[in-house]
Amino acid sequence: MTPRGVARLVLAVMVGAALAAAAPATQAQTLDDILARHVAARGGLERIRSVRSLRMTGNATTGSGASVMVTRETKRPARIRLEFTYQGVTGVYACDGERGWRVSPFDGSPDPRPLSPTETQAAIEQADIDGPFVDTAAKGVTVELLGRVPAAGREAFKLKVTFGRGLVRYHYVDAETYLLSRTEATRTWRGQTVHVATTFADYRQVRGLHFPHLIESTARGRPTSLRIIVDTVEVDPAIDDGRFIAPDMTAAK
Numbered sequence: 001m002t003p004r005g006v007a008r009l010v011l012a013v014m015v016g017a018a019l020a021a022a023a024p025a026t027q028a029q030t031l032d033d034i035l036a037r038h039v040a041a042r043g044g045l046e047r048i049r050s051v052r053s054l055r056m057t058g059n060a061t062t063g064s065g066a067s068v069m070v071t072r073e074t075k076r077p078a079r080i081r082l083e084f085t086y087q088g089v090t091g092v093y094a095c096d097g098e099r100g101w102r103v104s105p106f107d108g109s110p111d112p113r114p115l116s117p118t119e120t121q122a123a124i125e126q127a128d129i130d131g132p133f134v135d136t137a138a139k140g141v142t143v144e145l146l147g148r149v150p151a152a153g154r155e156a157f158k159l160k161v162t163f164g165r166g167l168v169r170y171h172y173v174d175a176e177t178y179l180l181s182r183t184e185a186t187r188t189w190r191g192q193t194v195h196v197a198t199t200f201a202d203y204r205q206v207r208g209l210h211f212p213h214l215i216e217s218t219a220r221g222r223p224t225s226l227r228i229i230v231d232t233v234e235v236d237p238a239i240d241d242g243r244f245i246a247p248d249m250t251a252a253k
Contacts, residue, residue, distance in 0.1 A: 031145040034157050034173060035133050041178040042131075043209050051129055052076055055237045056211070058230040060084070070228065073237075079244040080127035094244050095123035101246035112246040121165055132161055132171075140164030152181045152199045179203060179210070195220040207235040 042048055053075040060068045069085040078097040083090055092103040093115075100115030100123045115123065132141045144160040149172075151158070156172040163169075172182035184197045196219050200212035215228040 031143060031159075034145065034159070034178070035136075035143065037178045038133055038173050038180075045134065047208060048130055048134060051209075052236050053239050054129060055232075055234040055239065056230055057232045058213075058228050060226060060228045062224050062226055064224060073239055073243060074127050074129055075239050075241075075244070076129060078124045078127045079241070080123055081243050093123070094246070095120055095127060096241075096244040096246075097124065097127070099246070100124075112248055114246075118165075122167075125163060125167075132163070146170075148175060152201070154181065156181050180212075194222070204233075206233045209235065 039045060039048070054073070056070075056072045058070050060070050066086070071081075071083045073081045079095060081092065081094040083092050085091075086106070089105050090103075091106055092101075094101055095115070098120075100120035101112050102115060103110065103112050114120075128139075132139065133143070136143060141164065142162045144162075146158040146160055148155055149158045150156070151172040151174075155175040157175060159171045159173065161169045161171055168185070170184040171180060172184075173179070174181045180200055182197065182199045184195065186193055186195050196217060198215060198217040200215055202212060202214035203210040204213050211230065211233045213230040213233075215230070217226040217228075
């Protein structure tokens with residue numbers, strides 16, 4: 001896989017990395033039960049809402065041996081910056097809550113360029129620290145329980161999550177821990193529709209919350225997989241707002 005391909009796959013996977021925490025193993029019977037236990041598992045509403053910013057750093061590798069250093073920063077409200085560095089060259093995808101932009105030297109675009117309206121809306125959704133199961137109705141998100149199924153070697157509740165702009169993802173919540181164990185989504189990849197499955201494991205506690213430190217992704221019909229090992233997670237780091245604003249947009253702010 002080329003550096004460009006690795007960068008795009010990293011972007012698709014890292015935006016799905018969510019915080020969570022362990023909960024007592026209890027049988028849940030209804031969708032409301034599952035969502036309530038999931039939110040409680042993450043630390044409860046008060047703790048989740050108290051988080052103002054997050055920074056995650058790690059290393060992404062593929063089966064072909066390519067390796068990319070990754071940093072993902074999010075900050076309320078709806079701000080996100082994803083950096084990936086390969087052989088000393090760094091690409092950036094970011095959004096200041098209103099406008100999205102990118103610096104993509106792997107695509108031959110070393111200068112800041114705006115994201116499309118669709119890409120910007122996706123970035124705003126991805127910057128949601130709370131996740132889709134907090135204030136679901138207010139966000140225009142609908143959730144449907146499809147049943148209890150095997151996932152990542154364990155039993156899990158399969159949830160169909162439909163976002164306001166029509167994007168559908170499937171989330172698998174572990175039936176014992178109520179952690180997110182797997183997601184599935186259909187994405188556009190180089191003009192083609194690709195089914196991407198991502199698993200989350202090796203949860204560790206950071207300031208009362210648990211985060212996955214191993215994220216693995218595969219695309220149906222494609223031999224290359226992506227493995228992200230998260231090295232550090234920072235809760236409420238000081239992040240300057242300018243990190244999310246494109247250099248050529250700074251003067252207009």
